[in-house]
Ligand SMILES: Cc1ncc(C[n+]2csc(CCOP(=O)(O)OP(=O)(O)O)c2C)c(N)n1
């Protein structure tokens with residue numbers, strides 16, 4: 001992402017001029033780099049550098065701050081966009097260290113209980129094919145982070161689900177008992193590892209990442225590999241193909257048996273008999289069915305986001321767009337609009353909550369202005385559900401600021417903007433309504449779906465526990 | 479452990495604030511920090527002394543390297559190195575204190591670089607603990623003002639930090 005910010009005229013900078021804000025300063029902690037334009041003739045070179053930095057290595061946002069007088073209409077300069085760019089202080093790696101990759105593959109081929117743990121780096125780094133090929137050659141289980149979903153086909157037998165705080169029972173159990181973790185494009189963050197000192201006690205760790213600072217930051221890597229996921233995985237595939245050594249098939253067989261046992265024990269079950277209302281999980285399963293698992297799904301932050309991650313089967317990379325580790329409510333609708341603009345013929349859904357959607361509800365206007373027919377799937381539980389869940393579990397259900405008695409009539413609201421509103425209260429009506437929503441190709445549709453306000457997201461890791469310490473339902477713990 | 483980290487970076491506006499921001503943002507400690515342009519005016523050399531476990535120091539060097547303006551980073555304390563800090567210290571100097579200060583400054587190889595009827599200003603260079611020792615020897619009651627540059631350093635022998 002490159003962000004162009006407008007700045008006051010250069011001679012006014014520092015004088016607290018009208019609408020002056022230190023854009024470079026306020027954005028500094030959250031950007032990869034920033035530029036401030038001092039001469040108009042530097043603009044093309046700076047823009048070139050900005051895009052180069054934003055896109056290469058570990059991608060990240062770059063700010064270009066342009067004072068108003070840099071674009072004075074009376075001053076004219078030829079716009080010569082440089083063909084290439086070189087920065088002596090910035091040279092992202094283009095491939096991993098072959099010696100390290102060989103060492104890693106030797107470990108993988110010697111493992112008895114291996115698991116591949118892959119993240120957003122697979123999606124960003126366009127390495128999904130390489131990952132899939134490697135995993136299937138070896139018959140190793142694959143778990144994805146929240147950002148990595150779709151990096152490995154979600155309906156494949158070897159896929160054991162998302163891992164971490166709201167990861168699947170089988171994924172967290174597999175991680176905990178593994179003897180080898182091959183981590184690719186993932187960063188062992190706190191929503192994945194749970195307590196660091198209890199993390200996967202028997203596992204050796206191979207960590208592949210393009211960002212050296214991501215390696216051994218929280219979990220020490222036994223074999224660190226700095227490089228782009230795509231080329232490192234491709235090298236791994238050719239090493240396995242050429243290798244005389246084979247992975248221990250018998251050991252793997254009993255490993256899979258164990259994993260299948262875990263899978264049957266929990267397998268993403270949820271109750272439908274404890275509420276009159278429909279369950280949010282059912283809505284996501286329906287969305288997956290109606291869109292053939294092929295929609296672009298954007299989401300906000302909360303329970304609805306976790307249900308979407310758990311129950312939508314992402315078979316392709318780049319189909320699941322959410323704010324991940326930043327946890328930014330309000331992200332979903334603008335993200336969906338951006339995706340729809342880029343893929344006008346695709347089904348684009350924004351799975352959201354009645355809380356999150358109100359953070360950027362004004363975009364309903366932009367949607368009319370530019371005709372961007374996205375579908376909003378609002379799991380309306382009449383509460384800031386994720387916050388309420390934590391209050392239920394950690395604060396004895398003393399609810400504070402997490403319920404909403406002030407909701408607008410979403411149907412009237414979206415109709416006021418000229419869009420289509422649909423209210424669904426009963427599960428029996430859901431499929432037909434959703435079919436209809438997606439059949440209205442050129443209309444923005446807002447589905448306001450009433451779901452059980454008391455539902456929790458499970459599994460949920462027990463705070464400060466290991467990967468395998470989980471609540472499986474409101475009353476059942478591992 | 480205490481580490482001296484030397485950074486070669488672009489002499490660009492904003493570069494220093496990125497380094498300092500990184501330290502505060504990530505809760506890294508800064509004991510001292512010094513920065514100035516090198517013989518090549520497009521490059522600055524920054525030296526930061528910091529405390530941290532091996533894991534933290536590894537993160538500091540990696541995070542510094544990640545900054546676009548940073549060209550090279552070295553942890554001087556990993557090898558043989560030389561470190562110096564400069565201090566100027568203004569002291570009350572009247573009566574027999576004048577001789578006493580002069581003697582102590584001589585022992586520490588300091589120089590008196592400014593003299594008034596009531597004050598001496600002593601300049602002292604050396605490793606930081608030597609400067610601390612001088613302050614201890616003088617005693618805090620006579621000290622009017624202390625200014626220290628923070629540590630700079632380089633590797634011994636042929637090893638250099640350059641482009
Ligand atoms: C901008 C922002 N504000 C606050 C939060 C904290 N927060 C996380 S989840 C959540 C509740 C979201 O409610 P809703 O969108 O209705 O989703 P639900 O959990 O009910 O599915 C809140 C307030 C956040 N992540 N982002």
Ligand SMILES: [Mg+2]
Nearest residue numbers: 353354383385
């Ligand atoms: Mg809600």
